[in-house]
Amino acid sequence: MSVPRTTARRRRRTLVAAAVAAAIAAATGGWAAGSAQTAVTGPAPGAAAWRADHALGVRLPDPASAEPADVARFFASLTGSQRHALAVRHPLTVGNLDGAPVALRYEANALALRAERRRQLALAEDPAATLQDHERAREAADRCAGLLTPGRHILAFDPRGRGQVAEVHGDLTTAQRTAVVVPGSDIDLASFDRAKDPYGTPTGMAGSLRARMTADAPRTRTAVIAWVGYTTPVGVGPDAATGRLAEAGAPRLARFLSGLAAVGAPAPAMFCHSYGSVLCGLAVPRLDRGDLSDLVVFASPGMRRDSVADLRTTAHVWAARDASDWIDDIPNVELLGLGHGADPTGPGFGARHVSAARAEGHTGYLVPGTDSLRSFAAIALGHYADVR
Structure with missing residues (x-):
């Protein structure tokens, strides 16, 4: 008895999805390290x-x-x-x-x-x-x-769940150039500015970026916002491999950026780390034209978009990944909700490449002395000729 063609296709897709899930789990240590989170949404x-x-x-x-x-x-x-x-x-x-x-x-x-x-x-x-x-x-x-x-200047604070917070480094009301840092997994109120792995935290990344911007352009007034306004995945599990939490957080990020425009802040450059790039990929198409100057994704598992064109943005789009980043082991696929799609650093995606040759690991991109930090600061300042 022959199997109907639709049933066969369904079985093949299920097998491929299972293989994808196994590959993601194997590359990152297994699902057991993660736990499902309830997204905090609404006022x-x-x-x-x-x-x-x-x-x-x-x-x-x-x-x-x-x-x-x-x-x-x-x-x-x-x-x-x-x-x-x-x-x-x-x-x-x-x-x-x-x-x-x-x-x-x-x-x-x-x-x-x-x-x-x-x-x-x-x-x-x-x-x-x-x-x-x-x-x-x-x-x-x-x-x-x-x-x-x-x-310290706290622009948002919500104690619900694991806690959400946004902090401004610099004077946002007078800034000529602004940036927003969007973190990935395992970030919440408890880890927002932890001492361990400081350049993997929103506070550490934002502080390092602004310090480099100030050093490179001391006469330019700058502000960098560390934004944790969504529920991030914890550990490596289904939350990290799907877009569920990013989908819940995308309207919040888009609204936050629209709020900056509403109070007269310059259109920021947005720096999206790891799972934060998944969130940014879903949020950016929601923005009005001109709300964003640049979009930089680094250590990205994918953005749930096939190309820059799918982002529907006038912002310059950049991507960086260092050779020692474990995220490179994650399959760049998206099937039945698993995986995050195309590699933003790949030639077919269309993003401008940013060198991260001197960065190390998954959280080393904004460490002082790295070429990636130097280029990120140049992007935030609009000094595109200085980007490596």
């Missing part, structure tokens, strides 16, 4: 109270649906005391509201961090909690204290 806690606030006699912009440009116009219509009062009453909403004034978001997030620190310190003394709960609460309180260090 930060407190949105309901914000919507119900009629103290100003007007409807406040809905944090779930208002366009950043509309949010910017709303805040421009308020007095300074009215803006401050909203930040005090609704710190988590204002602090995460794309299109709100930058300085007001700093103020609101400082208030939200202090409140979260108090909550965690109370939990650390709660007799009903376990010793493990006490330890975790003290660690969370310490992280909040670290983000409250004078001189």
Whole structure:
């Protein structure tokens, strides 16, 4: 009895998908190292109270649906005391509201961090909690204290899940050149600025990039944002091999970038590391023309796009990978949801190549002294002739 052609095709696709899954798992140490994550989406806690606030006699912009440009116009219509009062009453909403004034978001997030620190310190003394709960609460309180260090500028903070945060290095309100760093797996509030492997963290990458930009162009005002506004995969598992978390985070990243444009910040260069490049590949086509100057992907497993043309962007697109990066062992395929597709450094993708000959490993691209860091800074500054 012959097998129907459609059934045979289905079996072949299943076998190929299984082979792809096995290849990805084998290349990265197996699924057991990862765990499934629940994506944090939607407005930060407190949105309901914000919507119900009629103290100003007007409807406040809905944090779930208002366009950043509309949010910017709303805040421009308020007095300074009215803006401050909203930040005090609704710190988590204002602090995460794309299109709100930058300085007001700093103020609101400082208030939200202090409140979260108090909550965690109370939990650390709660007799009903376990010793493990006490330890975790003290660690969370310490992280909040670290983000409250004078001189740090927190542009977003959301304590839900594993925690999300964005920090500005430099003065975003006066910057002539800006950049946004989007990290990959295993990054959250706990690892945002960890001491171990610092140039694999958003803080370390953003700080290193801005330091190099300042050294190369000391008279140019610059700002670099370390952005962790999505739920990243943990370890190597199905989350890292699929686009589920990237799809959940793409609207958040696109909205964040639109918010920068709404407050008058220059179109940034975006630097997407590892799984962050998957997120960027899904977010960039959502942007308005001119919201992005450059897109740089490095240590990328693929962007779920076949070519630069599929990104539908006017931004310059660049790609880098060093020879010792284990990501090179990941199959560049996408089938039945597994894998992330074409290699952005491949000749057929269409990205401009950036040398990373002096970088080492998966997280070595922004280490001081590397050719990749030098070129990344040149891209962020618009000095394209200096890119190697």
